Amino acid sequence: MVSVSNSNWLMKREVTCHLDLPVVDGFYCLCNPGYAGLRCEQDIDDCMNSLCSSNSICRDLHLSYECVCHSGWEGEFCQREIDECLSQPCKNNATCTDLLNSYKCLCSLGWTGVDCAEDVDECDSGPCLNGAQCQESDVPGEFSCTCAPFFSGPLCNHPYDPCDPLHNPCLHNSTCLTHSNGTASCRCPAGE
Numbered sequence: 015m016v017s018v019s020n021s022n023w024l025m026k027r028e029v030t031c032h033l034d035l036p037v038v039d040g041f042y043c044l045c046n047p048g049y050a051g052l053r054c055e056q057d058i059d060d061c062m063n064s065l066c067s068s069n070s071i072c073r074d075l076h077l078s079y080e081c082v083c084h085s086g087w088e089g090e091f092c093q094r095e096i097d098e099c100l101s102q103p104c105k106n107n108a109t110c111t112d113l114l115n116s117y118k119c120l121c122s123l124g125w126t127g128v129d130c131a132e133d134v135d136e137c138d139s140g141p142c143l144n145g146a147q148c149q150e151s152d153v154p155g156e157f158s159c160t161c162a163p164f165f166s167g168p169l170c171n172h173p174y175d176p177c178d179p180l181h182n183p184c185l186h187n188s189t190c191l192t193h194s195n196g197t198a199s200c201r202c203p204a205g206e
Contacts, residue, residue, distance in 0.1 A: 047077060048076050048077045057074075057076065059074050060074050060075065060076075060077065060078055060079040061073070061074045061079050064079045065081075065091045066079070066081035066091050066092060067081070067087070067092045067093045069083060069084050069086075069087040069093070070082055070083045070084060070087065070092035071084075085115045086114050086115025086116075095112075095114065096115070098110075098112055098113070098115075098116060098117040099111070099112045099117050103117060103119070103129050104117075104119035104120075104121075104130050105119075105125070105129050105130050105131045106121070106122055106124075106130050106131065107122045108120060108122055108125065108129075108130035122154070122155075123154065124136070124153075124154025124155030124156070125154060125155075133154060134155070135150055136148070136155065136156065136157040137149070137157055141157065141169055142157075142159035142160075142161075142169055142170055143159075143165070143169050143170050143171045144161070144162055144165045144170050144171065145170075146159040146161045146162055146165065146170035147159070147160040161174075162196070163194065163197075164196050174196070175192060176190070176192055177190035177192050177198050183198055183200065184198070184200035184201075186202070186203075187203055188200040188201060188202045188203065189201040189203075
């Protein structure tokens, strides 16, 4: 029996070889665990029978292996998707939907942005019509319109005539006069 030290640039290991004539090339070697080959020159790939999921890359270690997870996966064998919503990334009562290696926020009324952290300026879209002035509310998602003369309604989209028979402020057969600022005055009949 001869003990041979076999080294290469990757590892140094002891190999026990026996010189016996009935064996091929006159010797055979008893390899240490994890090695194979005529002279024990092959490191056995432990990834061949690994339990690593398809969501990972197996890294061969001597006599063992390690599963290196792709982004979005975790667990000893990378078998479990990471739920990015667990960290509560969505703000202002938004709804979080977990995606593979990502998430999506469905923002509540009045909020925008990737994490729903930006207050929407409801007046930016010009919701008030016919020259009305928009005023953003302190309540997210709300605004009010100050209508120009001759318009009414929440968005100032309804024409308004202060002398219209439905709104006429004048009584006793007086004449309603509409002013340019949208107000009305009454002219009484002569003699009254």
